[in-house]
Structures are given as structure tokens and as C-alpha cells.
Amino acid sequence: MIVDSYRFLPRSFRPLYEGRGPFAGEEAPVWAPFDKRLAASRIALLTSAGLYLESSQQPFDSRREQDHPEWGDPSWRSIPAAAGASDIGVTHLHINDEDIRADPEIALPARLLEQLVAERVVGSATPEHISVMGYQDRSLDGWRRQTLPELVALVRDRQADGLILAPA
Amino acid sequence: MPVLARWIEAAGIPTVVVTMMPAVAQERRAPRIVGVEFPFGHPFGVPGDKAMQRQVLELALRVLAGAGSFGTRVDVDIEWPVPLREAYKSWQPKEASPIVKKLLSTSRPTNSEPSA
Numbered sequence: 001m002i003v004d005s006y007r008f009l010p011r012s013f014r015p016l017y018e019g020r021g022p023f024a025g026e027e028a029p030v031w032a033p034f035d036k037r038l039a040a041s042r043i044a045l046l047t048s049a050g051l052y053l054e055s056s057q058q059p060f061d062s063r064r065e066q067d068h069p070e071w072g073d074p075s076w077r078s079i080p081a082a083a084g085a086s087d088i089g090v091t092h093l094h095i096n097d098e099d100i101r102a103d104p105e106i107a108l109p110a111r112l113l114e115q116l117v118a119e120r121v122v123g124s125a126t127p128e129h130i131s132v133m134g135y136q137d138r139s140l141d142g143w144r145r146q147t148l149p150e151l152v153a154l155v156r157d158r159q160a161d162g163l164i165l166a167p168a
Numbered sequence: 169m170p171v172l173a174r175w176i177e178a179a180g181i182p183t184v185v186v187t188m189m190p191a192v193a194q195e196r197r198a199p200r201i202v203g204v205e206f207p208f209g210h211p212f213g214v215p216g217d218k219a220m221q222r223q224v225l226e227l228a229l230r231v232l233a234g235a236g237s238f239g240t241r242v243d244v245d246i247e248w249p250v251p252l253r254e255a256y257k258s259w260q261p262k263e264a265s266p267i268v269k270k271l272l273s274t275s276r277p278t279n280s281e282p283s284a
Contacts, residue, residue, distance in 0.1 A: 001245040003203035005191035008256055017189065022197045023171055029238035030174050031199055034182040038233040048169055049209065069266035093265040095209035096258060103215035109225050112218065122229060132172075135265070140171055148172070152179045162232045163176060164225075166186040166211035167169040 023140075036123075036161055044126040044160035046151075048134030049100055049107035049168035050092035052077045060091035060133040072135040074142025076151060078128045081110040094135050095168055107168055126158040134168050170196035184232040186211045186224060190241055200235045202228045203243035207259035213246070220246060 006014050034041075050060045060073040079088070088104045090097040100107050110129050116122045130151060136143055155163060170193040173183040177199045187193045188211065190203030204211060204224060213220035224244055231242050248255055264272065 001243055003188075003190050003205040003243040005189040005203070007205055007252070008188065008207045008259060010260075017192045019195070021195055026171055026174055026197055029197070029199070030177045031238045032177050032180050032182045034233045034235075036233075038229055041233065043229065043232075046172075047211075066266050069270045092209075093261060093263075094268075096261050097209065099215045100209055105218075105221055106210050106212045106215055109212050109221055112212075112221055112225055116222075116225070116229070121226070134169060135267075143172055144175065148175050148179075152176060152181065155176070155181050160181065162182040162184070163173075164184055164186060164228050164232060165169055165173050165176075167188070168209050168211070 034162055038122055039120055040123045041161040042124045042126060042159055043113060043122055044155055044158065044163050045108055045110060045113065045129040046132065046163055046165045047079075047108040047129070047168065048132050048166070049095075049097070049104075050090055050133035051079055051100070051104060051108060051131040052089050052091065053079065053083060053087055054089040055087065059089060062091050062093055065093060065135070071137055072142075073133050074136060074147050075132075076147050077131040078154070079108060079110070079131050080128045081114055081125055083110070092133060092135070092168055100168070107166060123161075126155075126160050128158075130154070169193075170198035170201075173198050182232060184228050184235075186228050190243060194239065194241060197239070199238050199240075200231050201239075201241040202231050203241060204246070205243075206246075206248055207250075207255045209259050214249065 113125045184200040185198045186202045193201045212224045
């Protein structure tokens, strides 16, 4: 079964995505081998749904995006694995966030991952996961310069063996 | 997101991208891809449907740990359980995003993507 990548996309948006090829300088294969057994591995999650902790973190900056529509907030948030729907806010101006607010697991399945750890399908999960806001300036400059080094340092520090990324 | 995955992979951390647009992730040269034919905002499925979410997450884990080569793509064989017209409408924000408003007002090409 082959997924139709454009099934839910407005027809007028399709040329913005289809047939544009790789980004400049991003043509070559990149590959980090996954050496361990899954049951002995630590896994981290990353969502681009713009999740944040309502009690202790700033929302992503939607105000600046309103004023500068081609800009997106490149910062990131750390989301504890135990955070639930009542703890989590969503900043993403490009989707209806009602379903994510009702069940954040559809974007960041942290509790489900913990369940797979309990069942010994997966060795362990990092104690917190990563949230970014997926709408970015096309150059991705903010992600490249600011966010990437911090995320890589975090994932290494938490000794994750692999990362599951899910765009919103 | 596929480009972010590439950068993280290049730093030595294996990645898999679970995406509603696997063809685009392929074009952007993501190392490992799991495709879902779900509305935007729902990469792991329907709210509250733990069985569906588990099916997607387990496949993502299998592809992450088991893919043998760059560019591996496996799609999830689940049909979205909401009629297309309704699902197409309900994932979209109630108010058009700033870039879409700008596109609609100018009808000129932009250098940004409407969503990632």
C-alpha cells in the first residue's frame, strides 16, 4: 500500500512541495547505523506540533509570525514523558490543534512509548522528549544555527540510540 | 522536518520520520521514512485510538532499528476512518495561517512552505 502524500493537502499547495527535490547541499545520503537490539535501546521522540508546558514554558512565538508570515519560531521545548493533555499547550498556526490538545499522543506518543518499555519491546525512553514548531523559514537557518546543536547535545546527553521525528 | 532528520543523522544519531507526506520526505532525502495517509496534525492517528497509535509507533521503531539502507520507506496500511471531505476540512486551522493569508492576498509565489 502506497500512501497518497497529497490526499489531505489543498490542491493549490501541492506545487509548493511536489517535485522540488532536495534542499541545496542536502543531496547526499546520510546514515547512522542502528547497532543495538531495540529491546536494549533508548529511544527519544521529537514532534513539530509546537507543544509546550502551559505551567512553566513560553508558547512558541506566534505573534511575530503574524507580523512576519514567512518567519517561524525556531526554538524548542523539552516535554517530560509524564506530561499529559492537561499540562500541554499547542502553538501552531497551520493546523487545527483541537485533536492534539485532546490527546497529545497523536503527535508525541510518550506514554505509549513508556508502555512499550514496560512490555520490554523497547529498552528505555528518554525522560523527556523534544518539541519544535514545524513551520519555519525556508532557509531553516534558525534551526541549523540555534536549535540543531542544542538538540544533538540533549539527545547525546540522554544517551538516546535513536530518534523518532513526527511532523505535524 | 526531513532536513532536520538529516542533520541529526549526520551527527551520528539514527532517525526515522513519521510523516503524512512520505513522498516529500523522500525528495528531501530523509534517511528512514514511515508514511501515514492521515490528516495533518495526526501523525500517530486518531485521538484516543491506542491500537492505531501503537501500530504506527511500532512500525516506526521497526524501521528505525531495522532499516538496512538509506532512503528506506514503509507506509502504514490504515485508512483514515473519517470521510475525506470532513477530514480535509477539520485538520485545517479555523483562521488561515499568516503565510496562507499572504498567499491569498498576493497570489504570488512565496519562498516559504505553508506547513511542515
